[in-house]
Amino acid sequence: MIHTTLQRVQDTGGDHLTEDALWAGLFEHHAVLALADGAPQRLRPIVSMQPLIDTYSSRYGQGVTPSGVASRLLCSTVAELAPTAHTPAEMVTIANEQLAAELRTIYGDISTAALLEAEPHLTVLSEDERYIRLVLPAATYTVARIDWEKQQLEVAHGADSALIAFQHDDTAVRITPDQMAQHDDKAKSLYLSDPDAKAEHPFFQALGDSRAQEINRLNGVYHNFVGPDGQTDSALGVSVINGLPNVADYMFQTCVPLDQYKAVLLVSDGMFLPSPAQENGLEPNTTSTTQLQFMGELILRQGLKGYVEHLRREETRVMNTPGALAWHDDASGLFFTWET
Numbered sequence: 001m002i003h004t005t006l007q008r009v010q011d012t013g014g015d016h017l018t019e020d021a022l023w024a025g026l027f028e029h030h031a032v033l034a035l036a037d038g039a040p041q042r043l044r045p046i047v048s049m050q051p052l053i054d055t056y057s058s059r060y061g062q063g064v065t066p067s068g069v070a071s072r073l074l075c076s077t078v079a080e081l082a083p084t085a086h087t088p089a090e091m092v093t094i095a096n097e098q099l100a101a102e103l104r105t106i107y108g109d110i111s112t113a114a115l116l117e118a119e120p121h122l123t124v125l126s127e128d129e130r131y132i133r134l135v136l137p138a139a140t141y142t143v144a145r146i147d148w149e150k151q152q153l154e155v156a157h158g159a160d161s162a163l164i165a166f167q168h169d170d171t172a173v174r175i176t177p178d179q180m181a182q183h184d185d186k187a188k189s190l191y192l193s194d195p196d197a198k199a200e201h202p203f204f205q206a207l208g209d210s211r212a213q214e215i216n217r218l219n220g221v222y223h224n225f226v227g228p229d230g231q232t233d234s235a236l237g238v239s240v241i242n243g244l245p246n247v248a249d250y251m252f253q254t255c256v257p258l259d260q261y262k263a264v265l266l267v268s269d270g271m272f273l274p275s276p277a278q279e280n281g282l283e284p285n286t287t288s289t290t291q292l293q294f295m296g297e298l299i300l301r302q303g304l305k306g307y308v309e310h311l312r313r314e315e316t317r318v319m320n321t322p323g324a325l326a327w328h329d330d331a332s333g334l335f336f337t338w339e340t
Helices: 047-060 066-081 088-107 112-118 123-127 129-134 181-193 202-206 211-222 289-319
Strands: 003-011 020-026 030-039 138-147 152-158 162-167 172-174 252-257 261-267 331-339
Touching: 003 020, 003 289, 020 066, 020 331, 030 066, 030 261, 030 331, 047 066, 047 088, 066 088, 066 138, 088 112, 088 138, 088 152, 112 123, 112 129, 123 129, 123 202, 129 211, 138 162, 138 261, 152 162, 162 289, 172 289, 181 211, 202 211, 289 331
Parallel strands: none
Antiparallel strands: 003 331, 020 030, 030 138, 138 152, 152 252, 162 172, 162 261, 261 331
8 A cells, every 4th residue: 555645835925816836646556746836927917818817717726827727727737637647748738738828829920920919019929939938828847747657757848847766775966957057057157247237129128128138038949949040959948838839849758766765746846945046146057066965954844834934035145146146936746755
């Protein structure tokens, strides 16, 4: 007999409706966990997406954003498919197509031309058809299937959420990569070097952006990326749920033996403790092995709720440190343990 426990937490650090979504299901021989983190649209508000909000606000809550819909669609799709033999990768792909279907009911075609026709003020879209990614709702994701019959942990993952597995000696191991790190660091590095640098592109100047904000907005082009030649590039692309067809091209997938682990933790990027680099005004996006172990120890000792309380205190302390980068992001997590 398998004995399991599940802890879950969602904390916005404010009073808005979270763009994150969580789901977990336990079955006779397996469990499925899903976490999705809505990525704010790079250009917003997009008035033409109001029908999407209207369709789902009664189900997901007033104040839901298009990206909040994307994250919740991922989890609701996983909930429907979890009892079946579908793999995590198949569940993600189906969820992405469901979002695409919703967008097609609004625009007819998911294309830059269609978006520009609906939102003619977004003149930046006319410069490059790939800029559609700056408008589309998007969500990062991590989906895990824990199969005790097959004794395996199967994972599908995209962007900067994470799955951390705990070995029997309590060592925490990050299984998934942070696909967005290299892109986020460019904007953060520029901000740290010159926070007052003005945006270079006239469109982003009109929005009042700094150069760092401009680069951060344009980083959205790497979501399910295609190059100018229409080809994918594994060195640049980031897998997200946004309705575009290249989600599988960049999806991180792995299947590892289950016997070396006793627990898994799924977290949004807002669940990570501020790093010493943040306090010193250095590159902020690296999570050291020491940090990861400390994070794991806190969760094992205090539980997810206690950990988030510690996280918010640390973020507040760092925000009061001159030159530091920290903020209260949506923090969501699932902590699932098992023993025979």
